[in-house]
Amino acid sequence: DAGITQSPRHKVTETGTPVTLRCHQTENHRYMYWYRQDPGHGLRLIHYSYGVKDTDKGEVSDGYSVSRSKTEDFLLTLESATSSQTSVYFCAISLTGASNSPLHFGNGTRLTVT
């Protein structure tokens, strides 16, 4: 699993509450990503980071924010959770960030918004 830990693994929360998901890596890689997985959509990129305090939006970034104050941690925050954000969230790292560098994924966080 390339030293990637996602926490929590499962979470149930109510609509309108803030939620923060954490991704921690042990291998000091610069490039980190947050994806969400939904049936019929594959995985879609939410936000990514090229280094500390260096982040950018992906294709489904609305309603999400991220922070990266340390190389090893990449946080995903849902400011006010909605039912449409019920999903499985995956964090990933890239060893080099090059176009031919594969991604290594964590085991995901299953989030349910009631």
Add this chain to the structure above:
Amino acid sequence: QQQVKQSPQSLIVQKGGISIINCAYENTAFDYFPWYQQFPGKGPALLIAIRPDVSEKKEGRFTISFNKSAKQFSLHIMDSQPGDSATYFCAPQTSGSRLTFGEGTQLTVNP
């Protein structure tokens, strides 16, 4: 606009048979073409990948065929085994290691 279209959505194959999954893309900026394999409760993991200057790559029972002019690539699993039962994603890549995933194919290999 759907950039990556994968087919079929599901596939059932007998043990020892050939599994074929196809992927069509639109974005000509893609320059690396991987397939990922995902088991339940786990994140996707790289299975095999091909660069656009090569038409075919084989690793054990797994082969990628790439057709640049048609903007298509496919995954062939020879001698399919029950342990190959998983969800498979094509996920062409651009710079910055940004992947665009297909919708996935759920493969079931019956014993």
